[in-house]
Amino acid sequence: MAVSKEQVLAALAKVPSPTGEALTKARVLSDIVVSDGKVFFSLTVDAAAVQAWDPVRKAAEDAVRNIPGVQSALVALTAERAAGAARGPAPSHVAQNRVAAAPPAHAHAHPADKVQPGIPGVDAVIAVASGKGGVGKSTTAVNLALGLRDLGLKVGMLDADIYGPSLPKLLAIKEKPQTIGGTRLKPIDRYGLAVMSIGFLIDEETPMIWRGPMVMSAITQMLREVEWGKLDVMVVDMPPGTGDAQLTMAQQVPLKGAVIVSTPQDLALIDARRGVAMFKRVNVPVLGIVENMSYFLCPSCGTRSDIFGYGGARKEAERQGVPFLGEVPLHMTIREKSDSGLPVVATEPDGPHAQIYREIATKVLAQIKGGVDSGRVAPKIVIEA
Secondary structure (H helix, E strand, C coil), X not given: CCCCHHHHHHHHCCCXXXXXXXXXXXXXXXXXXXXXXXXXXXXXEEHHHHHHHHHHHHHHHHHHHCCCCCCEEEEEEEEECCCCCCCCCCCHHHHCCCCCCCCCCXXXXXXXXXXXXXXXXXXXXXXXXXXXXXXXXXXXXXXXXXXXXXXXXXXXXXXXXXXXXXXXXXXCCCCCCCXXXXXXXXXXXXXXXXXXXXXXXXXXXXXXXXXXXXXXXXXXXXXXXXXXXXXXXXXXXXXXXXXXXHHHHHXXXXXXXXXXXXXXXXXXXXXXXXXXXXXXXXXXXXXXXXXCCCCEECCCCCCEECCCCCCHHHHHHHHHCCCEEEECXXXXXXXXXXXXXXXXXXXXXXXXXXXXXHHHHHHHHHHHCCCCCCCCEEEEEECCC
16 A cells, blocks of 8 residues: 555644644654655754654654554654754753764764674674765775675675665665565665665655754664674665764764775875774774775776876875775776676676775775774764854
């Protein structure tokens, strides 16, 4: 049974706000996204009223889940400070669901009182990140995951890029994930990888006009409410930058480490530098830097051209004191295979490009096994106004 936005609004009209008026008339609702029985929306309220609104959020979520045909509902509570309001600390239950869009220079980490809980059945989680978009991070993440698979590991992939999910395209996945017991999602199997992406739950052209807390809630839900099964490694394709998703991952799961992807030119390296600094700040080990689009080999004459410069990522890795994981060339085969959902490690396993990715995977695995502390203490991010 297809669920409509009108049905959701009708259910929410029966949920009272703290003032007694219907939730639909309280002017706090975001746009409602309904896709294949999955419902997403947020409530934007004043920070001073959050405690009064939290029960409303729960009631709204329950009301939507009771609609026939709804498989799951995600409702985020977004707190905004009124202009000129005093800058006091947020209530504790809000702090757990909110971080700044990017850590400013005076953000700092303090050890928390407890070790982060892992994801049941998942032995290690690694993030593949970049300081900026357009450097081939997602293609690298997919082929790295497949390289780890070829090393005999059971591997999963989480697409944490909420605004620009890439895994449906890179793995040619068009089907929707099944639900287990109406409360948990089953990842989709592709090339031996267990895969989950927000892109599986929404239409390709649907814009994700979400505030930070809703992004964080979606990532947390895909981490905790997916039946991942037994995995040796989960590879997380992070969105570009140093914002909500990165801090959410650092706070929600004990990351074994992060792989930074960059191109050789100075502009990309500046942002890669920020990525390294951000992960170090939140106590996540940097497993190394991959130089993507490192060089171009002419398919006709074999001449090498360093289109984006030469050796920039290697030098940056040395400067930062982190491993250099390898160079991936700019090549039409990699691009064509990625666009077709046929990653080279899976479809051309004996080719030179697959060998490069497997060598990178071997270096990453060596570091994971090299004693990175799986009981890492969760950093408590404090943003000073």
